[in-house]
Amino acid sequence: MSGTNIIEIKGLTKRFGSFTAVDKMNLSVREGEIFGFLGPNGAGKTTTISMLTTLITPTEGSATIAGHDLLKEGIKVREVIGVVPQSFALFPELTAAENLSYIGKLYGLPSSVVKERSIELLRTVSLYDHRDRIAGVFSGGMKQRLSLAASIMSNPKILFMDEPTTGLDPQSRIAMRELTKRLNKAGMTIVYTTHDMDEAEKICDRITIMDKGHIIADGTSKELKQKILPGNLFEVEIEAPTKEIVAELRRLPFVTAAELSENLIIITVKQRKGTFERLSDFFRRQGHEIIEIRSKEPSLEEVFIQLTKKDLRD
């Protein structure tokens, strides 16, 4: 990773009538990273991607993509990017191979190159054996893999992927993520959107959390968690935990939440300091022997819930 910024976004805004879908966004994406836009439906992820890929014109603001001005050099921008759109945008009546040849020709690649590259990419996305079947009959996972192959025909510097795993079965989701990581390792910068917190954490180097057109937090998943919940989550292992003991825990003044998760009790406290002693005391008084108390990493989901709750109160 070289660390230079391959995308710089300044004040990017999109309004549809009086509705603001993306509001004065500022951020940069570094060359070589997998950068994630994470947010619920309607957060503005697709609108952002559509602006950055020249599909729609920003209402305000600007961006540079691999050194090219988004507004003044749209053609140059299109030359260095690939896009995997949220919904299938290939030709269902063409075969997998025909879809790729068509895209290759659109890019003006010589036919020998198109042929070679199609075969290579069909192999990469594990569709070579299905190359002569029409795309319309493919499963969701196969369509999405073909869409990915099409989007990288021109060997783009930056690949935009809009919720590439939404609606796929778990196995296809894993395959899609593996492919994405492989492309990234080979040098492609990836801009990836998802509403799946777990997925963002698994695949993205850095994450921007969006809600209602605004960036509400950004950083690595580790930074996001530290910023928001500084170590106030604990996991306690005792012999035979019960619902009753969890209910008792919830009554303690220093406890904000307690939950039974299989054989563990997950406890959120108001502040980290002194927690270990307080919990030890409590369980001793209840006649339970503690096997272990561990500090637990919060999930991005917990971070998001905490953040958006704050938003609602504001």
Ligand SMILES: Nc1ncnc2c1ncn2[C@@H]1O[C@H](COP(=O)(O)OP(=O)(O)O)[C@@H](O)[C@H]1O
């Ligand atoms: N062409 C459009 N006209 C009017 N409103 C739109 C249009 N496109 C998107 N929106 C609205 O903008 C908001 C953000 O949408 P979108 O960017 O698709 O969100 P996401 O991809 O995060 O689910 C939504 O409230 C959506 O209804």
Ligand SMILES: [Mg+2]
């Ligand atoms: Mg979307």
